[in-house]
Amino acid sequence: xxxxxxxxxxxxxxxxxxxxxxxxxxxxxxxxxxxxxxxxxxxxxxxxxxxxxxxxxxxxxxxxxxxxxxxxxxxxxxxxxxxxxxxxxxxxxxxxxxxxxxxxxxxxxxxxxxxxxxxxxxxxxxxxxxxxxxxxxxxxxxxxxxxxxxxxxxxxxxxxxxxxxxxxxxxxxxxxxxxxxxxxxxxxxxxxxxxxxxxxxxxxxxxxxxxxxxxxxxxxxxxxxxxxxxxxxxxxxxxxxxxxxxxxxxxxxxxxxxxxxxxxxxxxxxxxxxxxxxxxxxxxxxxxxxxxxxxxxxxxxxxxxxxxxxxxxxxxxxxxxxxxxxxxxxxxxxxxxxx
Numbered sequence: 324x325x326x327x328x329x330x331x332x333x334x335x336x337x338x339x340x341x342x343x344x345x346x347x348x349x350x351x352x353x354x355x356x357x358x359x360x361x362x363x364x365x366x367x368x369x370x371x372x373x374x375x376x377x378x379x380x381x382x383x384x385x386x387x388x389x390x391x392x393x394x395x396x397x398x399x400x401x402x403x404x405x406x407x408x409x410x411x412x413x414x415x416x417x418x419x420x421x422x423x424x425x426x427x428x429x430x431x432x433x434x435x436x437x438x439x440x441x442x443x444x445x446x447x448x449x450x451x452x453x454x455x456x457x458x459x460x461x462x463x464x465x466x467x468x469x470x471x472x473x474x475x476x477x478x479x480x481x482x483x484x485x486x487x488x489x490x491x492x493x494x495x496x497x498x499x500x501x502x503x504x505x506x507x508x509x510x511x512x513x514x515x516x517x518x519x520x521x522x523x524x525x526x527x528x529x530x531x532x533x534x535x536x537x538x539x540x541x542x543x544x545x546x547x548x549x550x551x552x553x554x555x556x557x558x559x560x561x562x563x564x565x566x567x568x569x570x571x572x573x574x575x576x577x578x579x580x581x582x583x584x585x586x587x588x589x590x591x592x593x594x595x596x597x598x599x600x601x602x603x604x605x606x607x608x609x610x611x612x613x614x615x616x617x618x619x620x621x622x623x624x625x626x627x628x629x630x631x632x633x634x635x636x637x638x639x640x641x642x643x644x645x646x647x648x649x650x651x652x653x654x655x656x657x658x659x660x661x662x
Contacts, residue, residue, distance in 0.1 A: 336368070336405045338452035345449060346407050349396050353436070354444040355406035356451035357388065365389055365472050368454060369445050370401040370433075377434050378538045391447050398442045401433035404454060412441065463509050463542065474546075477506040479629065483550055485557035488633075492621035495634040496558045499627060501550070507600050507628035511652070513539065514573065534571040534654070544568060547596055547656050551633060555594065558633055564594070569657040573600070576644040576651040590637050592657035597632040600652040603644075617641045626651075 336358055346354050359367040367389050371382035382400075387393040408416070419439070422431045436443060463477075474481060480501045488496040517537050534540040548566045555564045569592040603613055603626035613624035614632070618641060623632065634640050636657075644651065 335455050336452060337455060338405060339450075341449075342451045343407065345451070346446060349444070349446060351396070351444040352409045352412045352441060353402075353406055354396070354446060355402035355404075356449075357445055357447035358404060358452055358454045359389060360455075361453045366454060368402060368404040369399045371399055373400045373430075373433075373437075377430055378541065388445070388447055394447055396444055396446045396448065399445045400437070400443070401429065402443050402445060403429045406443075463506075463513050463539065477503050477509075478546070478550070479503050480550075483554045485554050488554075488558065491623045492616050492619045492634075494559070495616060495619070495621070495623060495632060495640065497623065497630065497632050499630045501631040502598060502629035504628055510600050510654075514652075532573040532575070534573060540568075540571050543654070544571070544656070547598075550631075551596055555633065559594070559635070562593070565659045567659050569660040571654070571656045574644075574653050574655055576653075590657055591660045592636050593659035593661070594633060594635055594657075596656045596658070597634070598654040599626045599628055599630045600654060601628050601650075602626065603651045604649050613644070615643050617643065626653075 338356065338358070342356050346356060355368060357367060357369065359365065365386070369388075370380075371385040371388065372380040374380040384393070388397070388399075419435060421435045422428055433443060463473075478501065480487075480498065483498060483501070485496075488498045491497055514532075517532070517539075534543075552564060552566055556562060569590065597614075603624075613622050613626060615622050616634070618639065634642070
């Protein structure tokens, strides 16, 4: 058991005093204790599988490991939060190019070890401790086996009822508080770690961020379509959605709107789903603010985090945003182009 440097990783875990000696006894080059949250959810400190693009991938092994239906010391795709590393491997890690600017640190670390053919081990032999239930943007990426836990944390309205929507403008349908405040908070934090994005960009120069450059499109798209597929035909009678994504953006709005600031939106999609990430605060006094549908001469105001809008394509419903006092952010998914 000599020759192993044990590190506690980060401060988001609580482990028992016997954890380190137990892990050392298995004599693995790198090994983590299985840790999950005390709230009964399936969040844990490992991934059982990666996709070809090094994103999280659903695996049939995951649930069996978390529930200890499969019990022992086993190789997994990725470990995080807390693990110990044997000394000789730790010295090699210093020399290797572990981290990539195109991947998040944990994923980059696991990918490098996989490519160097260094197996990552996990032990669920004992109850070693738990993950502290702290808010973190990493949770946004964990669907798959975590899907029900994801919805419990981030979705306030699990099933949308067409009759619950208001119609502030013709064919513009709104339902407040579909996503939770925690979703908005974690999404704001996640955006600050997206490649090429900063929370403080020059917004007049770049009013949008394409989600296709991030893993969040593949994560959020099934959630959005699952929520809206059944309700869209009721909101737009006679229309049967194909749920074919055209594009997905994070839109930024700050200061006075000018035509030159608008994103070029030659967008042929049939309808759009908008999710507000943060509140739309008025700039001053009684001025009209919010989303403005120009042809309908109609405003949608009082936007709060997690509110959801569904509205037709830009051919009939050109939308602009007016005068928030602080930066306003929303997600916009565009569906069913005519080709």
